[in-house]
Amino acid sequence: MSDAAQALPISLPHQAPDEPPELSYNAEARLLWWVRGRTVAASLNQVLATARLRASLVVVLSVLFWYGLFRLFVGGFDFLHLAIGHDATYDQTVQAIYNVFFASLMMMLLLSSGIILYGGLYCSDEAEFLLTTPIRPERIVLHKFQEAIVFSSWGFLLLGSPMLVAYGLHANAPWYYFALLPVFMGAFVYIPGGAGAIICMVFIHQLARMKRHFVVLTSLAVGVATLLFGWSLLGRTEGDLLTPVWFQEMLSRLQFSEHRFLPSWWLSAGLLEAAHNRTTPAGRASWAESLLFLSLLISNALFFRVLAVAVGARIYRASYSELRTDRTRRQPRPGFWLDRLVMKLPLLAAPMRLLIVKDLRLFRRDPVQWSQFLIFFGLLTLYFANIRRFSYDVNYTAWVNMISFLNLAVVGLILSTFTTRFIFPMLSLEGRRFWILCMLPVRREAILWSKFLFAAAGATLPCCGLILLSDLMLGISSLVLVIHQLTCVLLCVGLAGIAVGLGAKMPDLREESPSKIAAGFGGTLSLVVSAFYIIVVVLLTALPSHFYVATEQLDVRPAWVPAWLIAGTLAACAVGAVATVVPMRMGLSAFRKLEF
């Protein structure tokens, strides 16, 4: 290998060994970017050399998934435009949807970037290594912050970009709307990402000084404030569903998302201005107005970046040390009731129960996992618990039925992000400890089945509970309720099968970061397959049940409706069995041959 080909981008004057030079801030940045570039290049080379088919499949499926979402949003915007009719009201509606969508996303990005950065800064081997080198701590923070931004926002880019492109095409937006899209999105994600990073570091820094009861009280206060906020949002509406009164009330209730200080509002306002070639009430061209919002986003993104770096320079090293030596909060609870319950489960072999208890303990003791689980499922519980407050009229049974299935799909989609993020990497994360599992006096299949049972049972209990809550609040018929529960079980079992099976088929035993494993080819494939699976299963049960409910008012229900309902349910069961068995078989086969 030639030296020129490998030359690093930095050149410094030679100095005496006893006077080691200090690397400039920019040189440190270039050095870490060089490592990142080499890592990506080596990974791509490996994939292209050893797994071309797999890589092509993932790319094709991702493109198909993106295109499917794009078509869905195009259809959605067409429907909305047709249903509303009036252009000004349509624009107002789109703006309201954008405001709420981006405001919710902002909160999610804030939380997820903070949680991912916690893993990157305080739990990763790379951060520990870099802290022993002369690299500035603020540079390490920035290095890990950039990673956290990528890992926390790729879902936003995957889901948000088809919606924004679809809107642009629907609104006949000029070319610069499409050109500005990535800049807007990039600037936007930096703001909640930066805020999440600052909150993460300050929280960890203060954690060691805070008394336990103070932490508990603060968490309770935050929880109560969130509940009150949710209550105020979902308070009872006075008008009937989808009437102008109801619509105005909903818009006024969501007005918080139009607050002028919210970056999400800057984003939606900037994008909508860019999409229209008109003059604003202030007399400015809309493209100029759009650039104004973009400047606001970029300047704030840079501000949060500078602030995060400054906070990192000041407290990162100290907080790292404090966290690593704070043992008072790490006392595991021996004999936890759940562990005892699992150990008493009948029909399961003792080694299997032990393996499940091990995974349960790892889950409980990893705040990154359970905190995300609690946040997302807590928000869903809040939404479902208040769903009746929307005052659905009995005349809207078809709508109610549709909403109940949409709720089911949402639970499935959120669950699929969890199975991809946490279940798919489970086997890979055994990593260096893998030999312990393989040397256990149990068949290898038992290890994989234990992970499957852990994932399926862990998903089924909260998801079925949530769907039951949603259905009870919506007051749907008992038949649909039973179909929902069955569909939910199918989703949980199938998603567990996909994540565990593909995780065993495509393990990465050298990677220690679950977010990197999930963001790899295998994780992306798992997510795409999971999304397809959810759509197919929900459609198979939702469509016939929709017609079944819609024809309830008729004197004579057509005979094909119940037959379709039964056929759809059976087909969903068959798809569920295939989605569980095929990946698990693939995983078991690969796992048997896996060398360690």
Place this chain on the structure above:
Amino acid sequence: MIEFDHVTRRYGDKVAVSELTLEIPRGELFAFLGPNGAGKTTTIKLIVGLLRPSSGSIRLCGHDVTGGGRAANRLLGYVPDVPYLYDKLTGREFLQFIAEMYGLDRRATTEKIAEQVDTFGLHDFVDDLTESYSHGMKQRLAFAAALLHDPKVLVIDEPMVGLDPRSVRLIKDLLRAKSAAGQTTFMSTHLLAIAEEIADRVGIVDQGQLKFLGTIDQLREALSSNEQSLEQLYLSFTAAPADADASSTRADALPAWAQQEPIE
């Protein structure tokens, strides 16, 4: 070169390092011995700046490690017990990364890498991705990286773990040679024989407290006067509480210098 001044580090209620006062001069090879959980790795993490003392201070070549430690880190080479290497870099790329991080210019980088590749016998695998390395190969590369910039202080946590006998011999000779050339080495180890063979001074630590501090000659003197093997001597200093009475009897029999003697 390395100065500990009443350094204490607590983990919650547990004291991992207690009032450690110690000075390791230039060119000394110091071996830190102790049972598992005695505080050896905590002490090492304090030196390299990963942890900060609860109280007291550490100076490395005159630089305060506790306040941030970047200046100190530039003078330091560190080999942890489980070295971190970037999986998707080759060994040569990793060495280049380290060389640039410590400010070596391109010519010096090329020369130094060639020298380290020769010294540690990395020829066969230095251009492979490090993810394919065995533990011993990783350890050799980690040593090469730590010594690449001629650090004034070398800190090693369990240096011989996973190395083959030839590599062990190589590391021992290298550490002695570096020590003779003026490099200070702070090494934690479980292997008494290695400490006995190459260390200038040893410190025996247990439950965070320095129980013994002295030169190898002083240790040998104690060994002959008490007719104990090095292993017995070590065990007597690091006895479990249940054995305290028996071990204290044996420890009391030692000369005064062999009992804890913080250096001013």
